[in-house]
Amino acid sequence: xxxxxxxxxxxxxxQNIKARYHAGDxxxxxxxxxxxxxxxxxxxxxxxxINYLVTTVGRDCPALxxxxxxxxxxxxxxxxxxxxxILVDCCCRAGRLDLGFAAMGHIIKMGFAADAIxxxxxxxxxxxxxxxxxxxxxxxxxxxxxxxxxxxxFSYSILFKGxxxxxxxxxxxxxxQVMVEHGxxxxxxxxxxxxxxxxxxKEGLVxxxxxxxxxxxxxxxxxxxxxxSSIISGMCKAQSMDKSEEVLQQMxxxxxxxxxxxxxxLIHGYYSxxxxxxxxxxxxxxxxxxxxxxxxxxxxxxxxxxxSGRCAEARKIFDSMIGLGQKxxxxxxSILLHGYAMEKSFxxxxxxxxxxxxxxxxxxxxVYNILISAYAKEETVGEVMHIFTKMRQQGLNPNVANYGxxxxxxxxxxxxxxxxxxxxxxxxxGLAPDIIVFTPL
DNA sequence: CTAGGGTTAG
Numbered sequence: 170x171x172x173x174x175x176x177x178x179x180x181x182x183x184q185n186i187k188a189r190y191h192a193g194d195x196x197x198x199x200x201x202x203x204x205x206x207x208x209x210x211x212x213x214x215x216x217x218x219i220n221y222l223v224t225t226v227g228r229d230c231p232a233l234x235x236x237x238x239x240x241x242x243x244x245x246x247x248x249x250x251x252x253x254x255i256l257v258d259c260c261c262r263a264g265r266l267d268l269g270f271a272a273m274g275h276i277i278k279m280g281f282a283a284d285a286i287x288x289x290x291x292x293x294x295x296x297x298x299x300x301x302x303x304x305x306x307x308x309x310x311x312x313x314x315x316x317x318x319x320x321x322x323f324s325y326s327i328l329f330k331g332x333x334x335x336x337x338x339x340x341x342x343x344x345x346q347v348m349v350e351h352g353x354x355x356x357x358x359x360x361x362x363x364x365x366x367x368x369x370x371k372e373g374l375v376x377x378x379x380x381x382x383x384x385x386x387x388x389x390x391x392x393x394x395x396x397x398s399s400i401i402s403g404m405c406k407a408q409s410m411d412k413s414e415e416v417l418q419q420m421x422x423x424x425x426x427x428x429x430x431x432x433x434x435l436i437h438g439y440y441s442x443x444x445x446x447x448x449x450x451x452x453x454x455x456x457x458x459x460x461x462x463x464x465x466x467x468x469x470x471x472x473x474x475x476x477s478g479r480c481a482e483a484r485k486i487f488d489s490m491i492g493l494g495q496k497x498x499x500x501x502x503s504i505l506l507h508g509y510a511m512e513k514s515f516x517x518x519x520x521x522x523x524x525x526x527x528x529x530x531x532x533x534x535x536v537y538n539i540l541i542s543a544y545a546k547e548e549t550v551g552e553v554m555h556i557f558t559k560m561r562q563q564g565l566n567p568n569v570a571n572y573g574x575x576x577x578x579x580x581x582x583x584x585x586x587x588x589x590x591x592x593x594x595x596x597x598x599g600l601a602p603d604i605i606v607f608t609p610l
Numbered sequence: 611c612t613a614g615g616g617t618t619a620g
Contacts, residue, residue, distance in 0.1 A: 224611090254611080290612035326613035333614095364614045398615040433616040468617040503618040510619095538619040545620085574620040605620060 179210045183218040190221035197233075200225040204237060211246050220251050227259040234259035235268065250281040254288040261295035269295060282316035289313055290323050297331030305331055306344075319355075326360050333368025341365045342381060349388075359385075363396040370403025378403065394420070398431040405438025410447070413438055429455075429463050436466065440473040464490075468500050475508025483508055497528075503535045510543040518543065534568050541571055545578035550587075553578060566598060573605040580609030 186203055189195050195203070204222045207215055219241055227234025238256045241248055248256075253276045260269035269292055276285050289308065296305040306328055309320045325348065332341040342365055345357050362385040369378035382400070385392070397420045404413040413435060420427055432455045439447040455462070467490055474483040487505055490497055502525045509517040518540070522532065537560050544552040553575055560567055572595045579588045588609060595602060 251611090258611090287612050294612080321612085323612045328613095330614070358613095360614045362614090367615065393614095395615045400615095402616065428615090430616045435616095437616070463616095465617050470617095472617065498617095500618050507618070533618095535619045540619095542620060570620045572620085577620065603620095 176212070176214075179207075179212065179215065182207055182210070183215055186218040186221055190225065195222070195225050197226055197229040201233075204240075208240060208244050208246075211244055213246060215246055216241075216249050216252060219246060220249075220255060223252065223255050223259075227255055227262075231259040231262035235263060235265070250276060250279070250284060250288075253279075253281070254285065254291070257288050258291040261291050266292075266295050266299065277316060283318050285316075286318055286321055286324070289318060289320075290327060293324060293327045293331075297327055297334070300331075300335055302328060302331035302335055302337070322355055322358055322361065325355065325357070326364060329361055329364040329368070333364060333371070336372055338365060338368030338372050338374065339377070341368055342377065345381070357390075359390050359393055359396065362390060363392070363399055366396065367399035367403070370399060370406070373407070375403065375407060392423075392425065394425055394428050394431060397425055398428070398434055401431060401438075402434040405434055405441070408442060410435075410438055410442060410444070427458065427460070429460050429466065432460060433463075433465050433469060437469045440469065464495055464498055464501065467495065468498075468504055471501065471508075472504045475504055475511070478511070480505070480508040480512055480514075497530075499525075499530050499533055499536065502530065503533075503539060506536060506539050510539050513543070513547075515543070531563065534565065534571060537565070537567075538570050538574055541574040545574055548578065548582055550578070550582070550584070567595075569595070569600050569603055569606060572600065573603070576606055576609055 182203075186195075186207070189199075200222045204219070204226070207218055207222070211219070223234050223237045223241070226237055235256065238248070238252065238259070241252065253272055256272045257269045257276075260266070260272060273285070273288065273292060276282055276288060293305045293308060296302070296308070309324050309328055313320050313324070325344070328344065329341045332338060332344070345361060345365055348355065348357055362381060366378045366381050366385075369375075369381065378400075382392070382396075385396075397416055401413045401416050404410070404416060417427060417431070417435065420431070432451055435451050436448050439445070439451065452462075467486055471483040471486050474480070474486070483505055487497060487501065490501070502521060506518055506521055509515075509521065522536070522540075525532065525536075537556055540556050541553055544556070557567055557571070557575070560571070572591055576588050576591050579585075579591065592602065592606065592610070595606070
């Protein structure tokens with residue numbers, strides 16, 4: 170084989186990968202095969218093609234993306250800054266924030282930090298998902314500028330959402346004010362305002378949310394369907410359905426089209442206040458405006474029926490959903506399961522769990538907690554403990570609500586030694602007890 | 611390429 174032919178073959182392969190990537194034409198398996206093929210003849214020109222392949226694999230299976238990176242590193246090809254960005258994203262999505270930090274360390278060492286704005290976003294998302302938003306704030310406000318990486322509106326939005334998720338929406342509000350007063354190039358936009366308005370409303374701070382909304386309008390930023398849906402949802406939560414309707418009317422006046430999420434908020438609000446006639450009206454309005462119900466709409470409807478002791482009707486919706494091609498999700502199953510639990514229909518519960526697993530949906534904390542509570546009410550300790558074992562076998566660590574349900578049962582039947590042992594187990598697993606766990610003690 | 615809204619459990 171001549172020296173010249175190899176690079177030509179290689180270039181054809183690289184161009185082929187690039188074209189297929191942009192056409193969205195590579196599956197995970199294809200990518201893995203192409204990766205093997207390319208790595209055999211790869212040279213320094215191959216890194217772009219390698220990046221396409223690692224992106225494709227990592228999208229589907231982040232841990233596999235990380236392992237491909239290791240093979241790149243041991244082959245004779247130097248990763249570039251894009252490769253490291255893909256790596257950080259894969260590490261974070263594989264739940265290995267520690268490896269994400271290590272990769273970021275390489276980026277900084279190589280002097281790529283100033284251009285790593287997207288890489289930082291992946292890292293910030295993962296940090297906030299672990300409820301360490303204070304740390305994320307330090308990165309945005311101090312560490313990124315230290316490396317000449319100027320935080321952008323995405324960086325700040327991740328912080329706003331993280332703070333709101335930690336019920337620190339007032340700090341998010343302060344951060345918005347600081348951005349505005351500072352007058353820098355990065356100013357809050359409709360996403361920033363919507364996020365913080367939503368967070369304030371979820372904490373019941375209606376007045377502050379309203380002031381922020383006014384401030385947004387004054388600054389010439391137009392609300393959109395997301396902003397309005399958050400406000401409608403907040404008004405529903407505050408039992409102010411009339412105000413919700415006012416906001417809906419203002420949306421229509423401003424030509425902001427309500428979408429399925431907007432209508433779902435209203436439907437949930439009316440069900441919660443027991444006004445079913447109004448729900449019918451909203452359904453009609455939806456259909457008139459060409460908005461189709463989705464899985465969440467059905468879940469809301471089923472939840473209402475189950476909680477009104479009408480599981481059979483909820484089941485009819487459930488069965489018709491499958492026919493309509495709307496696949497029930499883990500929430501749908503939880504809702505129906507909870508309905509059966511209230512009826513003490515243990516047989517139906519087990520059939521439903523089997524159906525769920527058969528349809529490829531794994532039970533989550535909610536599902537298990539419905540089972541734990543149902544057995545707890547029957548005071549069958551053995552079954553409750555068995556569910557904990559099953560959860561752990563599935564790699565699902567019980568959460569505070571799961572322990573809460575068990576601790577309440579044990580204290581009710583006077584088994585205080587078992588209460589303490591569950592309590593200690595919970596602490597050992599790094600969980601912070603809440604008021605419900607403490608009450609029996 | 612990276613950000614925001616609706617549904618479920620003790």
